[in-house]
Amino acid sequence: TGSTQPQRMLEAVQKNATKGDPESVFSAIDYYCRHKEWAMNVGDEKGLILDSVLTEVNPSIALELGTYCGYSTVRIARLLSPGSKLITVEFNPAFAAVARQIIAYAGVQDKVTLVEGPSGDLIPKMKERFGIKSFDFVFLDHWKDRYVPDTKLLEDCGLLRKGTVLLADNVICPGAPEYLKYVRNSPRYESRYFKSNLEYSKVEDGLEKSVFLG
Numbered sequence: 001t002g003s004t005q006p007q008r009m010l011e012a013v014q015k016n017a018t019k020g021d022p023e024s025v026f027s028a029i030d031y032y033c034r035h036k037e038w039a040m041n042v043g044d045e046k047g048l049i050l051d052s053v054l055t056e057v058n059p060s061i062a063l064e065l066g067t068y069c070g071y072s073t074v075r076i077a078r079l080l081s082p083g084s085k086l087i088t089v090e091f092n093p094a095f096a097a098v099a100r101q102i103i104a105y106a107g108v109q110d111k112v113t114l115v116e117g118p119s120g121d122l123i124p125k126m127k128e129r130f131g132i133k134s135f136d137f138v139f140l141d142h143w144k145d146r147y148v149p150d151t152k153l154l155e156d157c158g159l160l161r162k163g164t165v166l167l168a169d170n171v172i173c174p175g176a177p178e179y180l181k182y183v184r185n186s187p188r189y190e191s192r193y194f195k196s197n198l199e200y201s202k203v204e205d206g207l208e209k210s211v212f213l214g
Protein backbone atom coordinates (compact mmCIF):
# COMPACT_ATOMS: atom_id res chain seq x y z
CA THR A 1 0.00 0.00 0.00
CA GLY A 2 1.50 3.39 0.88
CA SER A 3 0.68 4.99 -2.48
CA THR A 4 2.44 8.30 -1.74
CA GLN A 5 5.94 8.84 -0.39
CA PRO A 6 4.65 10.46 2.83
CA GLN A 7 2.41 7.43 3.36
CA ARG A 8 5.40 5.12 2.83
CA MET A 9 7.33 7.16 5.43
CA LEU A 10 4.41 6.71 7.85
CA GLU A 11 4.45 2.96 7.16
CA ALA A 12 8.19 2.84 7.89
CA VAL A 13 7.52 4.58 11.23
CA GLN A 14 4.66 2.19 12.12
CA LYS A 15 6.83 -0.80 11.18
CA ASN A 16 10.21 0.22 12.67
CA ALA A 17 9.61 2.73 15.47
CA THR A 18 8.33 2.31 19.03
CA LYS A 19 5.03 4.01 19.77
CA GLY A 20 5.56 6.90 22.20
CA ASP A 21 9.31 7.07 21.54
CA PRO A 22 10.02 10.25 19.52
CA GLU A 23 13.70 9.38 18.97
CA SER A 24 12.79 6.02 17.38
CA VAL A 25 10.28 7.80 15.14
CA PHE A 26 12.66 10.29 13.56
CA SER A 27 15.42 7.66 13.45
CA ALA A 28 13.09 5.37 11.46
CA ILE A 29 12.38 8.23 9.04
CA ASP A 30 16.11 8.97 8.71
CA TYR A 31 16.85 5.31 7.98
CA TYR A 32 14.06 5.13 5.39
CA CYS A 33 15.07 8.37 3.65
CA ARG A 34 18.79 7.53 3.64
CA HIS A 35 18.44 3.97 2.37
CA LYS A 36 15.12 3.80 0.51
CA GLU A 37 13.67 7.15 -0.63
CA TRP A 38 15.17 10.63 -0.16
CA ALA A 39 12.74 13.14 1.35
CA MET A 40 13.03 16.78 2.39
CA ASN A 41 13.24 16.31 6.16
CA VAL A 42 15.80 18.48 7.94
CA GLY A 43 17.50 15.14 8.67
CA ASP A 44 19.91 13.77 11.26
CA GLU A 45 22.93 16.00 10.58
CA LYS A 46 21.19 19.39 10.53
CA GLY A 47 18.85 17.89 13.16
CA LEU A 48 21.70 17.88 15.67
CA ILE A 49 22.17 21.65 15.11
CA LEU A 50 18.40 22.15 15.51
CA ASP A 51 18.55 20.16 18.75
CA SER A 52 21.40 22.25 20.15
CA VAL A 53 19.78 25.60 19.29
CA LEU A 54 16.49 24.39 20.81
CA THR A 55 18.19 23.26 24.00
CA GLU A 56 19.86 26.67 24.27
CA VAL A 57 16.62 28.63 23.64
CA ASN A 58 14.28 26.29 25.57
CA PRO A 59 11.20 28.01 24.04
CA SER A 60 7.85 28.17 25.85
CA ILE A 61 6.10 28.91 22.55
CA ALA A 62 7.63 27.86 19.24
CA LEU A 63 6.48 28.16 15.62
CA GLU A 64 7.37 25.87 12.70
CA LEU A 65 6.57 26.90 9.15
CA GLY A 66 6.45 23.79 6.94
CA THR A 67 5.41 20.66 8.82
CA TYR A 68 5.71 18.37 5.78
CA CYS A 69 5.54 14.89 7.42
CA GLY A 70 6.31 16.05 10.93
CA TYR A 71 9.97 14.96 11.21
CA SER A 72 11.21 18.26 12.66
CA THR A 73 7.92 18.71 14.52
CA VAL A 74 8.73 15.54 16.49
CA ARG A 75 12.41 16.57 16.88
CA ILE A 76 11.38 19.94 18.31
CA ALA A 77 8.44 18.76 20.45
CA ARG A 78 10.50 16.06 22.22
CA LEU A 79 12.86 18.76 23.57
CA LEU A 80 10.16 21.17 24.82
CA SER A 81 9.79 21.60 28.60
CA PRO A 82 6.46 20.55 30.17
CA GLY A 83 3.76 23.12 29.38
CA SER A 84 5.63 24.48 26.34
CA LYS A 85 3.91 24.49 22.95
CA LEU A 86 4.82 24.15 19.28
CA ILE A 87 2.53 25.53 16.59
CA THR A 88 3.32 24.00 13.20
CA VAL A 89 1.85 25.28 9.93
CA GLU A 90 1.27 23.11 6.88
CA PHE A 91 -0.32 24.12 3.57
CA ASN A 92 -0.86 20.70 2.00
CA PRO A 93 -3.73 18.68 3.57
CA ALA A 94 -2.28 15.33 2.45
CA PHE A 95 1.05 16.11 4.15
CA ALA A 96 -0.79 17.39 7.23
CA ALA A 97 -2.77 14.14 7.46
CA VAL A 98 0.43 12.06 7.49
CA ALA A 99 2.13 14.47 9.91
CA ARG A 100 -0.73 14.18 12.41
CA GLN A 101 -0.29 10.41 12.47
CA ILE A 102 3.50 10.60 12.84
CA ILE A 103 3.19 13.21 15.61
CA ALA A 104 0.63 11.02 17.42
CA TYR A 105 2.74 7.88 16.98
CA ALA A 106 5.66 9.70 18.62
CA GLY A 107 3.36 10.64 21.51
CA VAL A 108 4.07 14.39 21.32
CA GLN A 109 0.61 15.44 20.17
CA ASP A 110 -0.14 17.24 23.48
CA LYS A 111 2.70 19.69 22.80
CA VAL A 112 1.84 20.30 19.16
CA THR A 113 -0.87 22.27 17.39
CA LEU A 114 -0.88 21.61 13.65
CA VAL A 115 -2.62 24.36 11.68
CA GLU A 116 -3.49 23.89 8.01
CA GLY A 117 -3.44 26.75 5.55
CA PRO A 118 -1.28 29.42 3.94
CA SER A 119 1.15 31.22 6.25
CA GLY A 120 0.11 34.59 4.82
CA ASP A 121 -3.41 34.10 6.14
CA LEU A 122 -2.55 32.27 9.37
CA ILE A 123 0.26 34.40 10.81
CA PRO A 124 -1.95 37.51 11.26
CA LYS A 125 -4.47 35.36 13.17
CA MET A 126 -1.96 33.72 15.56
CA LYS A 127 -2.40 36.20 18.43
CA GLU A 128 -6.19 36.04 18.54
CA ARG A 129 -6.47 32.30 17.78
CA PHE A 130 -3.80 31.01 20.16
CA GLY A 131 -3.54 33.82 22.71
CA ILE A 132 0.12 34.30 21.88
CA LYS A 133 2.03 37.43 22.85
CA SER A 134 5.15 36.52 20.83
CA PHE A 135 7.19 33.49 19.74
CA ASP A 136 10.42 32.49 21.49
CA PHE A 137 11.59 30.38 18.55
CA VAL A 138 10.68 30.06 14.84
CA PHE A 139 11.86 27.23 12.53
CA LEU A 140 11.53 28.15 8.84
CA ASP A 141 11.45 25.15 6.52
CA HIS A 142 8.64 25.87 4.08
CA TRP A 143 8.76 27.34 0.57
CA LYS A 144 12.05 29.22 0.35
CA ASP A 145 10.52 32.24 -1.38
CA ARG A 146 8.21 32.64 1.63
CA TYR A 147 11.02 33.04 4.19
CA VAL A 148 11.34 36.84 3.72
CA PRO A 149 7.65 37.75 3.39
CA ASP A 150 6.73 35.58 6.37
CA THR A 151 9.56 36.98 8.52
CA LYS A 152 8.38 40.50 7.69
CA LEU A 153 4.81 39.44 8.49
CA LEU A 154 5.89 38.04 11.87
CA GLU A 155 7.61 41.38 12.61
CA ASP A 156 4.61 43.44 11.49
CA CYS A 157 2.19 41.32 13.53
CA GLY A 158 4.30 41.88 16.66
CA LEU A 159 4.97 38.15 16.95
CA LEU A 160 8.73 38.58 17.47
CA ARG A 161 10.25 39.99 20.65
CA LYS A 162 13.76 41.04 21.69
CA GLY A 163 15.69 37.75 21.67
CA THR A 164 13.35 35.66 19.52
CA VAL A 165 15.48 33.11 17.64
CA LEU A 166 14.73 32.35 13.98
CA LEU A 167 16.35 29.20 12.57
CA ALA A 168 16.08 28.75 8.80
CA ASP A 169 16.74 25.48 6.94
CA ASN A 170 18.20 25.27 3.39
CA VAL A 171 19.83 28.67 3.21
CA ILE A 172 22.43 27.14 0.80
CA CYS A 173 20.54 24.24 -0.83
CA PRO A 174 18.03 24.76 -2.39
CA GLY A 175 18.99 28.20 -1.09
CA ALA A 176 17.24 31.24 0.32
CA PRO A 177 19.50 34.06 -0.95
CA GLU A 178 16.97 36.86 -0.40
CA TYR A 179 16.47 35.69 3.18
CA LEU A 180 20.22 35.59 3.88
CA LYS A 181 20.54 39.15 2.50
CA TYR A 182 17.59 40.27 4.60
CA VAL A 183 18.67 38.94 8.01
CA ARG A 184 22.42 39.57 7.47
CA ASN A 185 21.99 43.19 6.34
CA SER A 186 19.24 44.19 8.78
CA PRO A 187 20.31 46.00 11.99
CA ARG A 188 17.37 44.26 13.65
CA TYR A 189 19.00 40.80 13.49
CA GLU A 190 22.19 39.19 14.77
CA SER A 191 22.78 36.33 12.29
CA ARG A 192 25.08 33.28 12.26
CA TYR A 193 25.51 30.48 9.72
CA PHE A 194 25.80 26.84 10.83
CA LYS A 195 27.50 24.91 8.02
CA SER A 196 26.25 21.37 7.46
CA ASN A 197 25.08 19.10 4.64
CA LEU A 198 21.83 18.66 2.79
CA GLU A 199 19.81 15.88 4.39
CA TYR A 200 21.00 12.36 3.46
CA SER A 201 23.59 13.80 1.04
CA LYS A 202 27.13 15.18 0.74
CA VAL A 203 26.01 18.48 -0.78
CA GLU A 204 26.63 21.52 1.43
CA ASP A 205 23.66 23.11 3.15
CA GLY A 206 23.28 24.92 6.45
CA LEU A 207 21.03 26.61 8.95
CA GLU A 208 20.97 30.36 9.56
CA LYS A 209 20.30 31.36 13.17
CA SER A 210 19.07 34.93 13.51
CA VAL A 211 18.26 36.64 16.82
CA PHE A 212 15.68 39.44 16.58
CA LEU A 213 17.01 42.51 18.40
CA GLY A 214 13.66 44.27 18.74
Ligand SMILES: O=C(NC/C=C/[C@H]1O[C@@H](n2cnc(C(F)(F)F)c2)[C@H](O)[C@@H]1O)c1cc([N+](=O)[O-])cc(O)c1O
Nearest residue numbers: 040065066068089090091092095117118119141142143
Ligand atom coordinates in the same frame (compact mmCIF):
# COMPACT_ATOMS: atom_id res chain seq x y z
O1 LIG B 1 11.58 22.75 -1.00
C1 LIG B 1 11.88 22.42 0.15
N1 LIG B 1 11.07 22.64 1.15
C2 LIG B 1 9.80 23.26 0.87
C3 LIG B 1 8.85 22.76 1.89
C4 LIG B 1 7.57 22.86 1.71
C5 LIG B 1 6.66 22.33 2.74
O2 LIG B 1 6.12 23.42 3.46
C6 LIG B 1 4.71 23.40 3.32
N2 LIG B 1 4.24 24.73 3.45
C7 LIG B 1 4.12 25.67 2.50
N3 LIG B 1 3.62 26.80 3.07
C8 LIG B 1 3.45 26.50 4.37
C9 LIG B 1 2.90 27.43 5.36
F1 LIG B 1 3.87 28.21 5.85
F2 LIG B 1 1.96 28.18 4.79
F3 LIG B 1 2.38 26.76 6.33
C10 LIG B 1 3.82 25.25 4.63
C11 LIG B 1 4.46 22.72 1.99
O3 LIG B 1 3.14 22.26 1.89
C12 LIG B 1 5.48 21.61 2.10
O4 LIG B 1 5.04 20.60 2.97
C13 LIG B 1 13.14 21.70 0.42
C14 LIG B 1 13.85 21.21 -0.67
C15 LIG B 1 15.02 20.52 -0.46
N4 LIG B 1 15.73 20.02 -1.61
O5 LIG B 1 16.86 19.48 -1.47
O6 LIG B 1 15.19 20.17 -2.75
C16 LIG B 1 15.53 20.29 0.82
C17 LIG B 1 14.81 20.79 1.91
O7 LIG B 1 15.27 20.60 3.19
C18 LIG B 1 13.63 21.50 1.73
O8 LIG B 1 13.00 21.97 2.83
Ligand SMILES: [Mg+2]
Nearest residue numbers: 042141169170
Ligand atom coordinates in the same frame (compact mmCIF):
# COMPACT_ATOMS: atom_id res chain seq x y z
MG1 LIG C 1 14.26 21.88 4.57
